[in-house]
Every structure is written in C-alpha cells, then in structure tokens.
Amino acid sequence: MTTEHTAVLSQVAEFVERTHGSFIDGQPFKPNGSGSMHVFNPASGEALSCYQPASAEDVDRAVNSAYRAFRSGVWSKLAPNVRERTLLTFATLVEEHGEELAQLEALNQGKSINVARGIDVGASVDYMRYMAGWTTKIEGQTLEVSIPVPQGASFNAYTRREPAGVVAGIVPWNFPMMIALWKVMPALACGCSVVIKPADETPLTALRLAELARDAGIPDGIFNVIVGKGAEAGAALVSHPLVNKVSFTGSTAVGKQVGIAALENMTRFTLELGGKNPMLILEDADIEQAVGGAIGGGLLNQGQVCAAASRIYVHKSQYKKFVEALASAVKKMKVGAGMDPSSEITALVSEKQLASVEGYLEAARKEGAVFAAGGEKSELPGYFVNPTVLSDVDQSMTCVQEEIFGPVLSVVPFDSVEDALMKVNDSRYGLTASIWSNDLSRVMKLIPEIEAGTVWVNNHVPVDPNLPFGGFKQSGMGREFGKSAIEGFTELKSVCITY
C-alpha cells in the first residue's frame, strides 16, 4: 500500500485475521469440518479473510434459535419504548464503530472509503435512528361494523399489527452492511427476530453488526447471521418452515427462485431486484447539471447500485454536447483502490463481476457502440474497469437492455418526448428513473407515464428512509422504507368484540 491510503485500524486488521463462522444465539458459531471459503480484497485480488460456510443443518439451528427467541417474548413483548431505546443504542454503537465498519466495507467490497463512511455508515446510522422511532408508532385502526346479529348487540372492531415472526434477510454484495440494516431495523422495530444471510463475497460487516447488536442489549437469538453459499445456506433459509417472512435483495433471476420457494410454505416475501434505470434529459435541461447527475447517479459504487442510471436518453438537439461533456468528465476520474480517499472509481467486487462487465463491453463493441470514454480493464492489479461512456447506441443493443452493474453509461438520442417515453418504458425492469428538465408542466405530465417505483426530477439516486423504495415489473414486489417496511414485517389482525 502507498502512504496516501487510509491506515488500517488495528481492530480491523485483527477482525480480518480471524477465521469466521456464523453468529447464532448471541455467539459466534463454527461448524465442524465444513471447509473454508476465502473473502478477497478486490483492490489487489488477494485473500483478505476466510470463513466456514453454514450447512443446511446450521441454518436449521439458526432459525430454531430465532424462533425460540421470538416465541419467548424476550424481544417482541418488551414495552415498545424499551425496544426503541435498545435500537437507538445499537445505532450509537454503529456510529461509534463507524470508521472500523467503513474500513471493513472498503477492504471487502472494494468501494471507496469516502462512500463507505458517508453512505454505508453515515446513511445507515440515520436509517437506524429513523426505524428505531417506528417501534413506538405501530398502530391499527378502529372500524365501524354493521353486523346484524345478535340483535341489539354492540361491537367494538379494530385492527392490530403483530410482528411477522422469524425473518430471513438475504443481502447482496453491493452495500452489504446498509442493505442488511434495511432488513434488520424494521424487523426488530416490529418485534421480529432475524436470520441474515450476507452475500458469499461480503460477509464481514454483517458479522460485526451481530456483535454490536449483542453489545447494545439485543437478546440472544434475536439477531443471527449465517454465512455461506446462496444456493446452499440461502436456499435452506428461505425454504425453512419456521421462517415467516423473507426479505430478499438481489438479482431478478435469484429473486424469482426465492419467491417460489417462499410460496411453498406461504411465507410472506418482499423482493428488491435488479434495475436498468433511465435518465430522461429533455431539450431544456441544464446539461452541466445533467452530466453531474449521470456521474453521481450512474457511477456511484462503480455502477454497482440497483437504482443506478445506466441508460441515458438525451434530446437530439443536446446529444453531442452531452456526450462530449460526459466523456470529458469521465476521462478525468481517478481510478484507484477504495482505501485511497482520492480514488473516484474503485474496484468491482469480484473477479466474476469483472468478467461479467468485460463481457458486456465486448458485446457493445461487437454490436457497434462507440466508446466515447473507457471501455477497458484498468492496468491496476485488482478488479478495476475504467469508467465507460457508450454513444451511438440504439434501443435494441445489449448495453441498453441488460443490467450491467458496472461503470458503464449508455447514451441514446431521442427525437420527441413520445419517442423517449416509449424507450424509457421499453424494459423488463422498473425500479427507478429520472427526468431532467425545468419545464414543470411537461415534467408533471411525464411522471405518471413512467413505469418505475421511484421517479426523481433533476436528480438521480438519493433515497430517504421515509420514502418507500421498490420496483415495478421485474424489479421486484413490495416496498422497503417508511411505513411500507413496517407493514411488511407485521401481520394484520382484525378483532371484533361483541358486548
């Protein structure tokens, strides 16, 4: 490492040195003789840490621990303000250990230490406090009923929200800690217990979170983590009969398998899946602002963001100007290790993801796209791809149709708003979209026409804990965040009292 890199904290060095296992019933759990899996540092391609993957039997142990803890009422029956205070203590511990967690995330995921500090830790702590607040605000309704019998009787009818039970949280590798907390916090606020399964590539921060949850006073068995392969540990978890709710974030292909497995047991599920998110830049848009938006919204975390802008539709009158300005800005971006705070584009998560992005670049080349910037692997030793701008692409090309999940922006011209709208909605995905214009009347007419769970105007990618997040079409089912998350981790019970 060069001197400009962030110095690794001693507790981080110590943590990665360990051979990890799962975290069950309030303590680390190591299976007997199941072999071990490496965790890599994407900036170097070298092994960073290792863990012993959970078997189906270990998953059963974790789910049973979560089930026992849930049924005992040790968490679900606590006074809401006591649960709230415990969750706020958990948030404070995450904040106090923020630098340690940010370093673990940058080293394991490859991301920029700045992003890890600001988003993975900073935004997560805000989210934790927001969700802790819901603990004391879960409510039902009192309803008027018109039941005719017994004659003359009176009724008191109301609904109450009860915790769903044992929650399985399946997490992807792009924001490992933040997305784990998107599941853990609302589930715990509702009184559920959880078993989290981090992605095979990025298990470290979820394991550290489990330790911090225990230190915050969250009872044993309420927060479990199982580490292991998706097709084994993940599949065993989502099909376990004692799991009452599956909250999955990941690819559409795996999400469908998870939904089908959950349905076998009639387990409730929420799916947050892939995206191929458009930016729609109208002729009156401020091009400088839109270029900044494309970089911020499209290249954050090397484009490994489900909501990332990746197909950019620009009115033909501004097309050339936009492509030139975007390509020029992208060429100046510094590519380097995540632990170097001056790096603007850092490593992709894995060798597999690098090969996948290179495959898409090769397809774009074959299909005739023009590389206005980038288009190749960087010369650095890890999993780096130079930020890429593809121009002269048309709607049918692979780079416009498929989620690349890398630092690749495809820019497509359009003639009229009708033409643009058709292209924007011509996707199997519908997670997010953005419109760039100051023409209020056109913007307001476009918003209802766009098939996406979130539409931003003159911005792309900010999310807020209070604003529901999820997808139309093949981008998922259900919503996370806000009141929607609380509804997702509770069952609705109707009560009718005759008197």
Ligand code: NAD
């Ligand atoms: P993935 O679908 O390959 O894996 C996601 C998780 O599922 C991992 O923990 C994996 O181990 C597990 N898994 C794999 N097979 C399983 C099975 N049969 N049963 C249960 N679990 C299984 O996704 P990924 O490559 O980790 O993440 C990238 C994808 O996630 C992209 O498509 C991206 O768009 C999507 N994503 C969506 C959101 C969102 O909120 N919509 C957020 C982040 C990422």
